[in-house]
Amino acid sequence: MKRSLSSFARRAGATLALGAVAALSGCSSSAPLFLSDGRATTLVQCPAGSDSCSQQANASCGGAFDVVRQSIESGTLNLIYACRAK
Template sequence: MKNGLFWGIGLLVLAGCSSAPPLFTADGRPTMQVSCNGGGDWSECERRAKVACGDGGYDELTRSIKSDQQTLYLACRRSATTY
């Protein structure tokens, strides 16, 4: 029982340490990152970004490649009715 409690508390502490505050664009839109393995082809990251943002689309902020991991940083566009 003590061992399980110890591990549970430890996981909660680690979870709190690994989360970062959300970042926002200058116009207040939250940003997100989409990661994928593509070997130079960005189509999988772009597909995931389209799914995440829906019909409104997204604005690409930057791309990065580290080892075999590709990351696309983006902000979803707002629909015309939210302005």
């Protein structure tokens, strides 16, 4: 009985680990896109009408960033930005 419980626990742990890897792979993002000058771009999403996208870009870039593209879809602001060279 002891042996079958330990093998069951091992299999359950392996199944959970595989499930976690599969779940995380669904959340992964693609590689960043680069501008012609070599700067990486970043996409942030926030509720339309709030300034949290700009705040995130500001914090990430240390203040200065360029908006590459922005759009609003279903009440969500999609902001693609690139940090300015320091």
